[in-house]
Amino acid sequence: MNQTKKLLIIGFVWPEPNSSAAGGRMMQLIAVFKEDGFEVTFASPALDSDFMVDLSVFGVEKKSIELNNSSFDDFIIQLNPDVVLFDRFMIEEQFGWRVAENCPKAIRVLDTEDLHCLRTARQKAFKENRIFELQDLLSEEVAKREIASVLRCDLSLIISEFEMKILNNIFKINCRLLFYLPFLTDEMDESDLLNLPLFEQRESFVFIGNFLHEPNWNTVQHLKESIWPLIRKEFPEAVLQVYGAYPSQKVLQLHQPKNGFFIMGRASDANEIVKKAKVVLAPIRFGAGLKGKLLEAMQCGTPSLTTEIGAEAMHADLPWNGFITNDIELFAKQAVTLYQDKNLWEQSQKNGIAIVNECYQKDKFASILVNTVNDLMNDSENHRLHNFMGSLLQHHTLKSTKYMSKWIEAKNKN
The missing domain is CATH 3.40.50.2000 (Glycogen Phosphorylase B;)
Known part of the structure; x- marks a missing residue:
């Protein structure tokens, strides 16, 4: 040797x-x-x-x-x-x-x-x-x-x-x-939340993901066509910012500011963007492995909503840092609730820290x-x-x- x-x-x-x-x-x-x-x-x-x-x-x-x-x-x-x-x-x-x-x-x-x-x-x-x-x-x-x-x-x-x-x-x-x-990941502590933006300091829903990855493109399509209209119906002021590296022309064409749907392109610092967002949306319909975007949300103290495939193998038996559902109407309703309910939002943050420490040390x-x-x-x-x-x-x-x-x-x- x-x-x-x-x-x-x-x-x-x-x-x-x-x-x-x-x-x-x-x-x-x-x-x-x-x-x-x-x-x-x-x-x-x-x-x-x-x-x-x-x-x-x-x-x-x-x-x-x-x-x-x-x-x-x-x-x-x-x-x-x-x-x-x-x-x-x-x-x-x-x-x-x-x-x-x-x-x-x-x-x-x-x-x-x-x-x-x-x-x-x-x-x-x-x-x-x-x-x-x-x-x-x-x-x-x-x-x-x-x-x-x-x-x-x-x-x-x-x-x-x-x-x-x-x-x-x-x-x-x-x-x-x-x-x-x-x-x-490194270990987190609930005191770390004090160094992150508070509930009142955050705004907008966010999705983030590399568009060379087919499940991410499909997720954004699903958001635009099926879920976002339901969220806007219940919460007309809602804004969704979609970030991701390598967006194609078909991704860019989804940009629709009048409906609060913004295609932002590549994030210069994904961590900073997720920290400033209030809720991460990731209604993933197919894929495999672990979802880095959802772990990043937990580390940034940002609650998330995803599907069963999105959360697969990610949280042991611990409560999710938000909601998990495959039902689009329930997804939209829970997204608005999580965005507006401060107590629920802060408890979801703590759930995320518990998952990080239990599963990714x-x-x-x-x-x-x-x-x-x-x-x-x-x-x-x-x-x-x-x-x-x-x-x-x-x-x-x-x-x-x-x-x-x-x-x-x-x-x-x-």
Whole structure:
């Protein structure tokens, strides 16, 4: 093992913590490994963006890499990482075989972000106007790819306890290959509310979310067409501000100030906007994982309304920091009540703090994660010996993906 532990993260995109919850989670992971003494290199085939974080500020080396190019092999042999973390299964598909071939001793960790197959299957069921059933996952094409990726890796980070159950019960994945890791936050105290704007100092409803993420676009459509008219009927002065990175023209066309519906575009500081809002609205109809926007609302002392899918696996058995309902009329009525009832609003704030402290404490998860990874580094052979299906998939994938990639590389040179 190297004297200095090295972690290579291969990113689907460069982290944008101000644009998406995925970017924020990636920065949390970097912080955890840095605190444990890892040297961290972040590589990605993505183009630079105007909103990507400056990784050098966090002591992380940045490296641009190419898909289907053997230059990656030279890079990883020279770096010789102890641990490689793949950002989503698509990245493991592209680079996992190269890591296994060139650095076979490196521990391979997959950060699923959320279960893509769950999000895809739910979206399909929604568009086909039928009830989603867990058995749908078994015929989902994305599931075959995603579960194969989980099996090929030594450890997969799973953000939702509901998704842990799916992997255990539906796909029969060995618990040794999975690690439950929600968003990581610092502890809060009710005295923290004193540093936040008071009920009387806040105004407007707010929605915030990256529009490259289909569930967010669908949520805004749902708000505009079905829920906002009901809220305005009961509360004519109501204002909704919709923020989000990468709004398309179809999003911008929903801007309708005369009806109190404002498309605001990218938030320069999402935290500040949510702190000043009175209530967060998130009637999410399909999706997976945990909803960063709802955790952020709790941290900002801002009550929220969402659906059962929105709140899924987010609050244990604790009371929500607002309301959870799938009924649009009840959603609208409760939104107005929460906006106008100071006592209810302040109790919802306290509920949010209890959820943050119970479910997302960094101290509960960070040290266990690094201990698990360090144990794997010391006992990888034995661990892999007990993951026969993973070894089998690695063997066949290394052959098939390797030669497909080499064919593409040769084709690109001609």
